[in-house]
Amino acid sequence: MAALPKKKISKVRGKTRRAHWHAVMPTLTTCAKCKTKKPAHTVCPECGYYGKAKVLNTKADKKIAQALKLEAKKTKKSDKANTPKSEQPTESAKPKTTKKVIQTPKGSGEEYQSDK
Numbered sequence: 001m002a003a004l005p006k007k008k009i010s011k012v013r014g015k016t017r018r019a020h021w022h023a024v025m026p027t028l029t030t031c032a033k034c035k036t037k038k039p040a041h042t043v044c045p046e047c048g049y050y051g052k053a054k055v056l057n058t059k060a061d062k063k064i065a066q067a068l069k070l071e072a073k074k075t076k077k078s079d080k081a082n083t084p085k086s087e088q089p090t091e092s093a094k095p096k097t098t099k100k101v102i103q104t105p106k107g108s109g110e111e112y113q114s115d116k
Contacts, residue, residue: 027039028040031044031047031049034046046058047060
């Protein structure tokens with residue numbers, strides 16, 4: 001059997017014992033790499049570094065990788081544009097430009113460009 005108290009503990013005595021049960025804010029340190037606040041002895045959630053070593057891939061890293069993939073696709077498309085005409089796609093696949101050139105009356109010699 002478990003031990004049982006001999007006498008009743010009063011409400012005040014129990015509450016004074018529990019008075020020191022409170023949450024404590026964790027101490028935050030600055031990241032040496034990106035200078036943001038982070039909990040001590042943990043990987044930085046912003047840059048993914050722990051000390052001098054890269055440990056995590058962050059959302060920013062994923063966005064950069066995605067941008068590099070898109071850039072690689074664009075360079076492949078430009079390489080296809082430099083191929084002979086027999087291998088080029090049809091003209092309907094090319095994007096249409098939105099610039100319009102508006103000519104002024106004869107003699108003024110000015111041209112205006114609009115994006116409408």
